[in-house]
Amino acid sequence: xxxxxxxxxxxxxxxxxxxxxxxxxxxxxxxxxxxxxxxxxxxxxxxxxxxxxxxxxxxxxxxxxxxxxxxxxxxxxxxxxxxxxxxxxxxxxxxxxxxxxxxxxxxxxxxxxxxxxxx
Numbered sequence: 001x002x003x004x005x006x007x008x009x010x011x012x013x014x015x016x017x018x019x020x021x022x023x024x025x026x027x028x029x030x031x032x033x034x035x036x037x038x039x040x041x042x043x044x045x046x047x048x049x050x051x052x053x054x055x056x057x058x059x060x061x062x063x064x065x066x067x068x069x070x071x072x073x074x075x076x077x078x079x080x081x082x083x084x085x086x087x088x089x090x091x092x093x094x095x096x097x098x099x100x101x102x103x104x105x106x107x108x109x110x111x112x113x114x115x116x117x118x119x
Contacts, residue, residue: 007059008060011059012056013056014056015056021048021052024045025041025042025049028041028045035089036089039092043082047082050074051078058071
């Protein structure tokens, strides 16, 4: 009986942490004005939130086949989320002509020098 309450408490803690993580990501995406900052908030938020949800559900279900499926789902998302975030960042990098207003590139002087962004 007491082990069920401990398992319930751990599950609830992980799920509440996931809700906090997703809420933080939503606030970050809505408050940041620049696309790259928004990508960072969304990328960290979804990765950590999905992990917390899956961990909570694995604790709730126990070591069954469903737990293995949840672990595989987390690994799949951990490999695809950074790739898609990087792709969106690259699209912003190559298509935004006003990127210089937001970012100082490596090796760039303080005013008026060209960068290696020219295509």
